[in-house]
Each structure stands twice: as structure tokens, then as C-alpha cells.
Amino acid sequence: MPKLLILSSEIEEYRNRIQQANLANLEFTDQLDDCDIVLGEPRVIREKLPQLPYVKWIQSMYAGVEALMDPSFRHDYILTNARGVFGELMSEYVFGYLLAHEKKIFKRQQAQQDKKYDRFESGWLRGKTLGLLGVGSIGAHLAGMAKHFGMNVHGFTRGSETSTHVDRYFHPLESDSLLSNQQELAPALQSFASELDYLVVVLPRTEGTNQIVDADLLNALPSHAVLVNVGRGNAVDEPALVDALTQGKIASAVLDVTAQEPLPEDHPFWTTPNLLLTFHTSAISYPEDITRLFIENYHLYVEGKPLKYLVDFERGY
Amino acid sequence: MPKLLILSSEIEEYRNRIQQANLANLEFTDQLDDCDIVLGEPRVIREKLPQLPYVKWIQSMYAGVEALMDPSFRHDYILTNARGVFGELMSEYVFGYLLAHEKKIFKRQQAQQDKKYDRFESGWLRGKTLGLLGVGSIGAHLAGMAKHFGMNVHGFTRGSETSTHVDRYFHPLESDSLLSNQQELAPALQSFASELDYLVVVLPRTEGTNQIVDADLLNALPSHAVLVNVGRGNAVDEPALVDALTQGKIASAVLDVTAQEPLPEDHPFWTTPNLLLTFHTSAISYPEDITRLFIENYHLYVEGKPLKYLVDFERGY
Numbered sequence: 001m002p003k004l005l006i007l008s009s010e011i012e013e014y015r016n017r018i019q020q021a022n023l024a025n026l027e028f029t030d031q032l033d034d035c036d037i038v039l040g041e042p043r044v045i046r047e048k049l050p051q052l053p054y055v056k057w058i059q060s061m062y063a064g065v066e067a068l069m070d071p072s073f074r075h076d077y078i079l080t081n082a083r084g085v086f087g088e089l090m091s092e093y094v095f096g097y098l099l100a101h102e103k104k105i106f107k108r109q110q111a112q113q114d115k116k117y118d119r120f121e122s123g124w125l126r127g128k129t130l131g132l133l134g135v136g137s138i139g140a141h142l143a144g145m146a147k148h149f150g151m152n153v154h155g156f157t158r159g160s161e162t163s164t165h166v167d168r169y170f171h172p173l174e175s176d177s178l179l180s181n182q183q184e185l186a187p188a189l190q191s192f193a194s195e196l197d198y199l200v201v202v203l204p205r206t207e208g209t210n211q212i213v214d215a216d217l218l219n220a221l222p223s224h225a226v227l228v229n230v231g232r233g234n235a236v237d238e239p240a241l242v243d244a245l246t247q248g249k250i251a252s253a254v255l256d257v258t259a260q261e262p263l264p265e266d267h268p269f270w271t272t273p274n275l276l277l278t279f280h281t282s283a284i285s286y287p288e289d290i291t292r293l294f295i296e297n298y299h300l301y302v303e304g305k306p307l308k309y310l311v312d313f314e315r316g317y
Numbered sequence: 318m319p320k321l322l323i324l325s326s327e328i329e330e331y332r333n334r335i336q337q338a339n340l341a342n343l344e345f346t347d348q349l350d351d352c353d354i355v356l357g358e359p360r361v362i363r364e365k366l367p368q369l370p371y372v373k374w375i376q377s378m379y380a381g382v383e384a385l386m387d388p389s390f391r392h393d394y395i396l397t398n399a400r401g402v403f404g405e406l407m408s409e410y411v412f413g414y415l416l417a418h419e420k421k422i423f424k425r426q427q428a429q430q431d432k433k434y435d436r437f438e439s440g441w442l443r444g445k446t447l448g449l450l451g452v453g454s455i456g457a458h459l460a461g462m463a464k465h466f467g468m469n470v471h472g473f474t475r476g477s478e479t480s481t482h483v484d485r486y487f488h489p490l491e492s493d494s495l496l497s498n499q500q501e502l503a504p505a506l507q508s509f510a511s512e513l514d515y516l517v518v519v520l521p522r523t524e525g526t527n528q529i530v531d532a533d534l535l536n537a538l539p540s541h542a543v544l545v546n547v548g549r550g551n552a553v554d555e556p557a558l559v560d561a562l563t564q565g566k567i568a569s570a571v572l573d574v575t576a577q578e579p580l581p582e583d584h585p586f587w588t589t590p591n592l593l594l595t596f597h598t599s600a601i602s603y604p605e606d607i608t609r610l611f612i613e614n615y616h617l618y619v620e621g622k623p624l625k626y627l628v629d630f631e632r633g634y
Contacts, residue, residue, distance in 0.1 A: 088467060092442055096420040099413030103595075109423065112594045115587050117579035119596045125409055148465045150405060262434035270432050277429045278420075279436045 002302060003029045007040030007048060008061060010287055014039065017291040023298055037301070039294050042067035049073060057301055059294050060311075061285045063138070064232060066205040069316050079311040080297055085289035087141025090230055093282035094142055094200055095149070097254045098125060101226055126150035131196035133212070134203040134231060135163055136317075142200060156192045158208075186216055193220035198228065204317035205232035215240040218249055225250045230282045233259040242268045245275055256282040319619060320346045324357030324365060325378060327604055331356065334608040340615055354618070356611050359384035366390060374618055376611050377628075378602045380455070381549060383522040386633050396628040397614055402606035404458025407547055410599035411459055411517055412466070414571045415442060418543055443467035448513035450529070451520040451548060452480055453634075459517060473509045475525075503533055510537035515545065521634035522549035532557040535566055542567045547599045550576040559585050562592055573599040 004026055006014050015028060029035050032051045038058045045058060046067045060068075060081040068079060100106070102123040111118045130146045132139040135155040143153045143165035155166035170192040189212070193199060199221060203209040213227065214237040221227070227250060229236055238259055244250050252274035260267070261280055269275055297307045311317060321343055323331050332345060346352050349368045355375045362375060363384045377385075377398040385396060417423070419440040428435040447463045449456040452472040460470045460482035472483035487509040506529070510516060516538060520526040530544065531554040538544070544567060546553055555576055561567050569591035577584070578597055586592055614624045628634060 088443055089441065092416055092466065093420060093439070095412070096416030096422065099409055100417055100422055103410060103413040105413065105417055105422075105593075106426065108595055108598075109593065111596070112587065115582065117596050119598050121601065122410070122598055124406065126405055145465060148462060149409065265432065270429065276422075276426065278425055279428070279434050281425075281436055281439055284438065 003027045003035045004037045005035035007044040013287045075313045080309040083137045083309040086283040089283035091145045128197040130198045133201045139202045190220035201229040201231045203231040205234045206316035211237040218244040227253040230256045233257040320344045320352045321354045322352035324361040330604045378607045392630045397626040400454045400626040403600040404455045406600035408462040445514040447515045450518045456519045507537040518546040518548045520548040522551045523633035528554040535561040544570040547573045550574040
């Protein structure tokens with residue numbers, strides 16, 4: 001009989017939601033040494049990992065599972081993450097900030113405060129080109145929304161060309177390599193970057209994504225381009241971004257994530273021109289969404305079928 | 318042989334674009350008394366209306382044609398307006414401000430300026446209800462975009478239920494009446510308003526739309542609701558809106574249009590709390606779009622077929 005341990009600050013809500021689903025045979029436990037299934041937050045799970053002798057399947061409540069990836073940790077269980085639920089939330093965030101840029105809403109608010117009836121023109125997403133650095137399930141959802149706004153969509157990915165909403169795919173030159181090699185990546189990435197109006201980074205934190213948005217990539221972007229990072233802070237070379245914004249090499253940047261969170265008080269990002277910080281709020285794991293996904297996988301688990309949203313420990317996501 | 322007069326501040330651009338289309342038999346003229354077709358801006362056309370003896374068809378470059386509606390003006394020609402081209406532009410504006418509200422982007426910018434790493438939660442369009450006051454071609458486009466964001470869409474219209482993206486339609490009680498009667502309208506409108514998170518006004522200026530958004534309607538909206546007006550300023554009872562915002566009866570308002578434009582320097586809107594002004598910039602008549610539409614109608618005109626985007630002088634739009 002499967003026994004589930006929930007490791008989260010929202011245990012009660014998850015337990016209630018799962019109980020309402022009346023899953024055949026599922027028992028709840030609060031004992032670490034008595035469960036075969038864990039549903040939880042990666043950082044909470046990490047602390048308990050050595051004390052889970054019988055765990056066979058862990059369902060992460062988050063998309064990012066880097067907390068469980070350290071090669072020194074055990075990887076003798078099936079890990080699945082939260083996927084397919086953040087696309088629509090991330091779309092609201094990304095298109096909110098893209099439209100804020102085109103509609104110049106901060107500048108318009110200033111005109112109002114200055115009591116100036118100033119009819120400067122808006123820009124438009126229609127016809128612009130959005131580049132997705134990373135085309136997983138979130139990237140694919142962003143691509144679909146971009147098409148609704150009449151945008152061109154370019155995608156840079158190591159993976160296969162699974163989203164039909166991406167008009168043009170770019171790949172690293174050595175597409176078989178899982179670990180990145182900046183020297184090899186650079187030409188393909190720069191050619192990808194040079195045609196973009198918006199670069200949206202949707203990468204997981206892995207060794208291969210460290211500082212992939214570096215000075216070369218920022219230089220390759222047109223000077224009117226806007227960078228948005230909703231993936232992980234490790235993807236951006238932060239001093240290079242401060243330089244690019246200060247020198248006007250790109251128009252602006254919207255960062256939901258930073259290398260260090262919370263952002264240190266003395267970090268230059270607080271006052272870098274044309275930089276907007278949103279403090280890791282672009283998407284949230286809602287128990288309603290995560291429970292749906294857990295139940296979907298639970299049925300597969302009890303039937304002995306392959307689970308969905310599998311994490312590849314070697315790839316790191 | 319059809320002769321076209323262009324009455325616009327962008328004559329050259331329109332002429333070049335139309336010439337590139339090589340329309341059979343079309344001649345250009347700059348003589349008022351020598352044309353049967355006029356393509357132009359309604360306010361420019363109004364001045365010339367008495368001096369156009371042979372005009373048969375006028376294609377407006379704008380959606381709003383109230384400048385030509387005065388009952389004392391001649392109406393012995395076919396008037397078509399610009400339709401179907403503003404929906405996607407208006408969608409960018411409307412969803413830009415809806416998302417700015419949900420993502421709290423002004424409050425987040427303030428947190429950054431205050432150097433506070435404050436992770437207050439965003440709201441979401443997903444699951445919210447958008448009410449369209451007016452469901453013409455712009456309203457229908459907004460409805461479609463709202464569905465992409467997972468919203469419920471309610472529509473209030475005198476017309477027929479033509480948009481499949483509207484989940485629920487509301488109509489005035491006396492649906493045959495063309496002129497509004499506030500006493501009759503009120504109950505249906507208030508029931509429409511009471512369930513909304515967002516009320517977007519997309520009405521033309523007619524006698525029937527004067528001050529349709531009055532104190533009663535604003536009172537009927539939930540206190541967290543947001544009003545957006547991208548139609549015409551006449552639709553809003555402006556002192557009532559100042560009261561509603563000042564007293565927190567609704568959460569905020571975004572006005573692209575006002576009764577008087579430019580907004581007078583001493584107008585209370587400049588400093589009304591939670592009111593954003595955007596100075597009639599939500600959509601623009603781009604020659605590329607308007608030329609496409611003119612050519613479409615020109616072919617129908619020379620073939621003697623009914624034109625598209627016909628304005629009904631009695632209805633006023």
C-alpha cells in the first residue's frame with residue numbers, strides 16, 4: 001500500500017486536496033522511514049534525503065530541482081518535477097512586462113504626474129521577434145502566447161523541435177553534448193541573439209547554463225532589445241549585464257531571478273538603469289495545480305507505468 | 318473611371334501605398350469637385366463635405382466617425398469606417414494594463430526603488446472575469462485574447478451574439494431600441510457589472526452611449542474591479558468616476574479617452590488616485606492597415622457589390 005509523506009510548509013492544504021481525490025489505497029504518513037512516495041519542496045526534501053530508506057518516487061512541487069542535483073546526493077529514486085503548470089502563469093508575467101515596455105507605461109505615468117498631455121506613440125509586439133533561450137514546457141507556452149500577439153518566435157534549445165509555435169529553431173553546434181562549452185556555443189547563440197527584439201531566458205540551473213548570457217551574447221543583441229530572465233539567476237553574467245545596461249548596449253532588462261536571492265543590499269542591480277527586479281514572483285506553485293499533477297502521476301505509479309515529468313539526473317533537469 | 322481624393326495629413330504615404338497596388342482604372346485627384354471616392358480622416362473630411370458634389374463613397378481612416386454624424390450634415394453617400402484592424406492593437410493596450418494591474422508592476426518598481434526585496438504575490442488574469450461593454454470587432458478580438466489568458470468573458474451589447482469567445486451575453490431590456498434610455502438600461506447593466514473583475518468599455522460615441530458608465534454602474538462593480546475605457550470619453554460620467562476612485566468604490570481606472578481632449582489642465586483626472594491616463598494612444602491608424610482595408614473595399618466598389626464596414630447613419634456607427 002503506497003505511503004505518502006508531504007514535505008512542505010503547506011502540508012495541511014495538500015493533504016486535504018489529495019484526500020478529496022479519494023485515491024485508492026493511498027495512505028498518508030508523517031514518518032520519514034515509512035514512506036515510498038514524497039511530495040514536497042526540493043529544499044525541504046534535500047535535508048531529509050538521507051533519512052528516507054524506502055523512498056521510490058519523489059514528486060517536486062517546483063520546476064527547479066537543482067537542490068537535489070548535487071552528485072554527492074543519492075539518486076536511487078525516481079524524481080519528477082512540476083511541469084506544464086507554470087506556462088500560463090509565466091506567460092502573464094512575461095507578456096505583462098513585454099507590453100509594459102511597448103506601451104511605455106512607466107513613461108506615460110510620469111507624463112501624467114507632470115500633467116503633460118503627451119501623445120508619444122506606443123510600440124507594438126505585433127511583428128516583433130521573441131527569442132526563447134530554452135524551449136521546455138514553459139518556453140512552449142510563451143511561444144504560443146507570442147503567436148497570439150502576432151510575434152515571430154525563435155527558439156534556442158539543446159532539445160528537439162517540439163513546439164510548433166516556434167518559427168525558427170537554433171541549436172548549439174555540438175548538439176549531442178549535454179554540458180555546455182562556451183567556445184562552441186557562442187557562434188550559434190550570437191546568431192540567434194542578433195535578430196531578437198526580446199530575449200526571454202527560461203533555462204534550468206545546470207552547469208551548462210552558468211553565465212550563458214555573457215558579455216558576448218549581450219553585445220550580439222540589438223541595442224533596442226530587452227532581456228527577461230524567468231529561469232535561474234546563474235544564467236546571467238551579472239557584471240556584464242550591469243555594463244550592457246549602463247552603456248546602453250541593450251534597452252532594458254527584467255529579472256525575476258538573480259544569482260543570490262534575496263538580492264544583497266549592496267548589489268549594483270538595485271540601481272542599474274533600465275533594470276526591473278521582481279524578486280522571484282513570476283510564477284507560484286499553487287496546491288491546486290501541483291495536486292492535479294501529483295494525482296496524474298500517482299495513477300501511473302500504482303499501475304507500474306512510466307511517470308510523467310521525469311527529471312534526468314545526468315542532464316540536471 | 319473612379320477618382321480618389323485623399324484627405325489626410327499622410328497623403329504621400331497613402332498615395333504611394335495605393336499606387337503600389339496597381340488598382341485597375343483608379344485615378345488620383347486633388348480636386349474636391351472631381352472625385353467620387355474619398356479616403357480620409359473624419360475631421361478633415363467634415364470640413365470639405367459641402368464641397369464634394371460627386372462623392373459616392375467615403376472610406377474613413379478611423380473607427381470613430383462621429384465627426385460625420387451630425388444630423389444637419391449630408392448623408393447622401395456610402396460611409397465605411399476602419400474596422401477589423403484595431404482589435405490586435407487594442408488588445409496589446411488592454412492586456413498590457415490588465416497585466417500591469419495583476420503583476421503590480423508600479424508597486425514592484427517602488428519596492429525596488431526602496432531597495433526592499435519584497436515578494437508580495439501577483440494576481441492572475443487566469444480565472445478572472447472580463448466584461449466588454451460593446452462587442453464589435455474590437456470587443457471580439459479582446460474576447461479572444463482574454464480566452465488565451467484563461468479568463469471568463471461577459472459581453473454587454475445591443476447587437477447579436479457574434480463572438481464565440483464571449484461566454485455570457487447581456488442585453489439591454491428593450492433590445493429593439495436604438496437610443497438608450499438609462500432607466501431601462503440600468504438593471505441589465507448593473508447585473509452585468511456586478512460579476513466583473515474588469516470592465517472594458519469599447520463603445521462608439523453616440524447619443525445612446527452618453528454617460529453609460531455612471532454612478533449606478535460604478536457602484537454595481539465589485540470594489541476590486543478595474544475600469545478601462547478605450548472607446549470614447551462620452552461614455553463615462555467623469556465626476557462619478559472621480560468619486561468612485563476617491564472613495565475606493567473601484568480599485569482603479571485606465572482611460573485612453575476623456576470627454577475633452579486634450580484633457581484640460583485643471584481637470585481632476587490628473588490627480589485622481591488610482592487613475593491612469595494614456596492620452597488617446599491605445600491604437601493608431603497605420604497606413605499599411607488602412608490601405609489594405611481600402612483596397613478590399615475598392616474591389617467591391619468597382620464590381621458594384623456591397624461594401625464592407627458600412628456605417629449606419631441612423632445608428633451612428
